[in-house]
Amino acid sequence: MGSIDVAPATEAPNAFVGKVPYWKDATFYQIYPASFQDSNGDGWGDIPGVLQRIDYLADLGVDVVWLCPIFDSPQADMGYDVSDYTKIYAPYGTIEDVDALISACHQRGMKLILDLVVNHTSIEHAWFKESRSSKTNPKRDWYIWKPARYDANGNRIPPTNWRSYFAGSTWTWDELTQEYYLHLYAPEQPDLNWDNAETRQAIYRDTMHFWLKRGVDGFRIDTVNKYSKRTDYLDAPTTDPTSPYQPAPEMWCNGPRIHEFIQEMNHEALAPYNAVSVGELSNTPCPTQVLPYVSAAAKELDMVFEFSTIRLGTGDGFGAKYIYNPFPLTRLKHLTEKWTTFIEGTDAWATVFCENHDNGRAVSRFGDTSTRELWARSAKTLALWQTTMTGTLFLYQGQEIGMVNMPPSWGMEEYKDIESANFYAEAVKSGDPARVQATVRGLQILARDHSRLPFQWDDSPNAGFAREGARPWMRVHDNYREINVARQLEDPESVLEFYKKALRMRKTYRDVFVHGVFRLLEPESESLFVYVKGADSQLSGRRALVVMNFSADAQPCPDVARTLKCDERSVVLLSHTLGSGATVEDGVLQPWEGRVYITGD
Template sequence: MGSNFFHHPNGWVGTTPWWKDAVFYQVYPASFKDSNGDGWGDIPGLISKIDYLHQLGVDVVWLSPMFESPQKDMGYDISDYQAVYARYGTLEDVDQLIEACHSRGMKLILDLVVNHTSDEHPWFKESRSSKTNPKRDWYIWKPPRYDSDGNRMPPTNWRGYFAGSTWTWDEQTQEYYLNLYGPFQPDLNWENAECRAAIYEVAMRFWLDRGIDGFRIDTVNKYSKRTDFPDAPVTCPGVPDQPAPEMWCNGPRIHEFIHEMQAQVLAPYKAVSVGELSNTPLPKQVLPYVSAAARELDMVFEFSMIRLGTGNLFHGKYMYTPFPLSVLKRHVATWQTFIEGTDGWHTVFCENHDNGRAVSRFGDDSTPELWEASAKTIALWQATLTGTLFLYQGQEIGMRNMPASWGVEEYKDVESLGFYNEAVESGDEKRVQAILHGLRILARDHSRVPFQWDDSPNAGFTGEGVTPWMRVHDQYRELNAANQLGDPESVLGFYRKALGLRKEHRDIFVHGAFKLLAPQDESLFMYVKESGEQVGLGADGNRKKALVVMNFTSRVQRCPAISGALGCRKGDERLLVSTLRSGLARGRVEELRPWEGRVYLNFQP
């Protein structure tokens, strides 16, 4: 692991892997910036905005899939790991992006999508050509079953993520192949050592040799399946396909496979790794992946918090379920305290390309005033949590969900349309309306609306008169980066400030211990962060502490006694930052305005 040596101005000394203190920023390339007027974002467009990211405080750019692909799942269906999809640019553009990042002291990681390929990948074309092809076993093939009437049936009753069976019939070879996602995304067979070796060489070393710094690893815990292929228990009566994540998540050989990937590729290149770890809700399940002693992954994304509001992941994912603040706080507390006393590490995030916008889900975007206030408080929340911070494009300007007035025709995502069409085919109008309601809050499409750069036509994402691949948000003239760049108290200005404070007080905010206060309070979100290092606070010997107090409602709330929460004498606390605009009358310190957040320190550095 690459490490940097740090010397804190108050004597905090130590070594730590560089990625623990870094701010990562995810770019969804189709929607970030179009440089050539074809309505599709591209790598040269990203390069043109590198200084914007650098000035924000970003250390690492994570670029979502830009590989050659039929684009049936926005690049998560790869047909050539070593080529760039033409609308994104060229290999030379990637080289220039690497240089643009490195020359500014930033790093670049790519998405590694190796649970499955596109059905147009040459490996799969060979695999399906005949049962005797050398690559037949690079994918997972099974003969059909038959019911008592002689009707052909899939090998198991497993339901996939995009609705329907996980098995697709291949007429030519008269067998089914496994696809956990779409039929166009056949699963690779990680049991085959030659297949794994090819993945390491073709999909990983190729890019590391070009100079990238690591990977966000897609579906990292799904490579090892149950090889006896039993049916899943019937938990959704009346439908043929049943939820079965226990058949492919955290399977029998998964740690062997990840350890091998680390030993053969990641470690020799000192490449950073962050894995997408779904359906793994218990800390004891997660720790083996991120324990430093286990030598597997540096960190993972655990999804309990960001999945709040979703229904049953397989049949009712978009049946929205409201949740109280206390549940959100419980999930945050579980994962904030997860690493204490262990050699593991954690990630901090509330947005990505697979979820609705945070300000529309966890905040309040009903009025301009509440939108700005809650977007800033979400920024404060994220910037003060322990772990490596990940931002998603547009989060830093408070981008909202698509307007509720938009029809289903504006939804482009294969998953959104799969669940919607399944509801339509059921003939149950109540279910159709419930799915539409859920999509308006949770759909992956919300995060894929083009970035709002300015108030020019198409929000500056692409040129005037061009039809972008996805509709630009109706409110782009009011909500855009240009409007906020000149205003240090805008959402963007506050993100810049919060990220700076996070690094200045890294011993508290990046590495500090977390203690949740008032866990059952449904209005205030409060916690204490405590430095793990003695920093010389004087006779009382207290450690450096911060109190984060946030009003997660649209009503005025009473602020608790600050000194008591910090464990210091009254008057010894210091307000480090507030989300309020300086021009607003603050009112009484005992009151928190709607969606106001503050951080207090018990020590003046």
Template sequence: MGSLIWDEENKWVGKQPWWKDATFYQVYPASFKDSNGDGWGDLPGLISEIDYLSDLGVDVVWVSPIFESPQKDMGYDVSDYQKIYAPYGTIEDVDTLLVECHKRGLKVILDLVVNHTSIEHEWFKSSRSSKDDPKRDWYIWKPARYDENGVRHPPTNWRGYFAGPTWTWDEHTQEYYLHLYAPDQPDLNWDNDDCREAIYENTMRFWLDRGVDGFRIDTVNKYSKRRDFVDAPITDPTSPDQPAPEMWCNGPRIHEFIHEMYRKVLGPYNAVSVGELSLTPHPSQVIPYVSAAAKELDMVFEFSMIRLGNGNGFGAKYIYQPFPLSTLKAVTHKWQSFIEGTDAWATAFCENHDNGRSVNRFGDASTPEWWLKSSKTIAVWQATLTGTLFLYQGQEIGMTNMPASWGIEEYKDIESNNFYAEAVESGDEKRIQATMHGLQLMGRDHARIPFQWDDSPNAGFTSAGAKPWMRVHDDYRDINAAKQTKDPGSILNFYKRALKMRKQHRDVFVFGSFKLLDPTDESVFAYVKESPAPVNGQEGAKRKAVVLLNMSQDERLGLDVCQALGCAPDEIRLALDTTAQSGAGLKGGRPTLAGWESRVYVNFSV
């Protein structure tokens, strides 16, 4: 009988980089913990809760943007990469964060936003000052087009991510500048050699020299634009602005740029990197970014799964499209298996700062009972997936979307407000209602409400007399970290067990292959995980696990576990169960699963 614990020499999968079996935890600092009562989360607040993160069992803290910024898009509009936005704290606070995390064996990565800057950045101020300025070419400027009546129009008909055109007219220099997002976020011109070198020096080496361990790299596949700047096909006749991701995603020089970033910065510093890879739905497009031989990125976020329910990603993004469990299964399988037989790597995640809460989208928050059970099932799902695991703050306590009773006035995000305003401007009442419904499920604001620490006023996020920058959830007295810490049956304590199991059986869950079972079943999500190499050289002797997720309220009969694992019942152990029966053996070949119950069975005969 072989040990179920991966041996210290990593002999089953070979020596692997530390980040592959690490669990990353994303902190949205404005909403995590406020230390000074101004209603805005800050670095000292984060530092005060490092033990909470360490106790949870994560390995890396990813801090969303904290640089100097006018905050038109919550820090994704940087005006100075070497200063900290004052409400967050100081550079010295970052130094303290690094020391305290490293002391506990945790690493820290920062959010790198270099597709664009703020209009307040000195680079852009120089660029727009004159057509002859040395930094003019650091951004993308184009002359106007004029129709037969002499009316001025933008250089192309491209629609931006936050609604409206991607071009803004600059009266001073009489040209348009490109911005894929808000007009306050002009795109940098990566085709300019001096601009790229400034990015590497000012935004990356500066922080790596201070001890940062790497970066989550924002919008990583948008740096290379097509240079012909032609109109996109008209796919939305109701709008003058047309979706055009083919003009700027995965452009002609993108792999040259990312490889250069690796060669000049990421590689020499041994910095971990995870890129945001949007609108890249084919594995053949993704693998070149994360192939070890390519020397570009360690891993990327591919969004097919987390975007389930979205409309077309542009005008109808927030018109919700219901999907069956079989679709979730198929998408999960696709992005779990795409790296098999390659030197590429995957990520696992179901929440981040740009999406609604997972329990509302993939679970069942209709009652406290189903909220509890489905949140644990989501934990099982995530903890058993191949690749590097990413958790988002509040996911580990089952934080939910904002109540449906809250009106649009509680939505602070630029994207939410722009899409809603666009619907109102259409005058179509059905579209207005559908957009609001979609925002209630998928809006970015849900992930950004204050973290629920305890049942004191303002959920312990800030002092009792303060006004939080976003409203605290109505349910914070029932859902909070302090309450769950004391409850052995809580979601928080279940996540701790799930993460320990993932580490203990990392050869199966982190590095193992993924085989989907019964893809058409619309209630039970079942799959087999298998270690990549035989145990102790025994031919055909690989560790396996079966994961059974009942993603419905009804009692369901699971599949034949013995058959799936290829062994007898007395060779199978229940490694994790949402009803706290872990450790029991298999009783009968086909277990009965209660509503939203999930189980993980492992074969310990090898």
């Protein structure tokens, strides 16, 4: 059997040929700007810092840069509370800096998309200030206001018993106008009323058009399926007897007018600019619910993020979200299969991701960080898993160097996220020590804070994220001298160099990996993750076999030629995770070893 370490740099023979949108073949790279690169020593990452690192992204193999929220904001939720969509939060830079970043991306053949947050604004947004100024203000109906209810003792209570994603009620009382306003997240994030046509047109005009005209190539659209709420405003059933507020996503996810709104958004703002769109689609676990959003014929969104896989280990998303639930490999495999194959036979498209700004680090959750060797091996194996999956690939900053979660030794004072703080405070308030302990343990694995630590560029003070003497807004990880870009660039066997090779392999054989069909093998194994990828729906053309050992023990390797039903001489070992000097044994997979074999023309 022939053997090569990486895909050839040239186009593979008989590779996928066909006119497809660029974003299907693209690798997107998500940047959390506060934590990527500080250019001026204030401890806060910024857009000039991204510009300083633009060639690093191009060299990695990035096609599209996705920038998390940079708009003006009081930062109650790290920019997901926008006070002005046409201004940049000053610590990030200026509009001219964004223009320069757009130009720099385009000059290198890359594109730039921004994070669009239009389910809600900040309480400091001019629209909300007008809305709360009086009940007769023309913008009163741009947000969702309701009168109080009263209990049997005459006490004022919110209009419904809905629980916020950030704990507490979804309703906040406004003394001036003597009504409650709705906020699915923090009280500082009031929900816009999408049932008001004027509101929708203002969103398209004053947010989307403004940036698309400046050359932005599209948007990641936050909370995209929460714009249409049920308007009967009923109480949710009591599922958490310990709280007066109950989870109620069925009241605001995938509501009665949601597809009307998204089609209108596409027609009014996205389509005229040929802008790419990827929506955040939470609480939508059924493919039949997801397909209408991403069917090409429906003309809504190009792609969505469905979160079943990345949420593995979390609780119910509300009160028990951070009570960690261990999961078997079979569950990970089942979800991978479900959300890879759901587009087969349709005109829809899928996304591939295992990290983002709202979750713990993938290698800490799905890999093995017990030793340095297993950390490196598992990070590379996770890279193989991601780069061989069907759909558009999304990487999160630091994933490519194997950044890990905060050390368990760090105290709660290092957790800066509003969600982490609120869930921890809620546990403490319960007076239940076991709940507090379980919540802390869950946060150590799952908290959003882990992905927001400063990027680790080198072994200089502050990991090269900020100059010496600066005080980063979040503590730099203790391991930055061992895990950083500079060190990995000097090591041809590093996680970073492996990602570069894997990304080249993915593009060279995009007919198999990006566009190919997926067939899971060994579905009941709790150690092996094995699947066939094929270049057509009958698996009769070029095929790849991906075999990965998701355990710290050696495992038997399937017979490759027999599995692929081909002559052994036609099989090529395209990639493996052991390194160039290692011996690859035909019948044995080493702990956390991954391989990709390819055959067929």
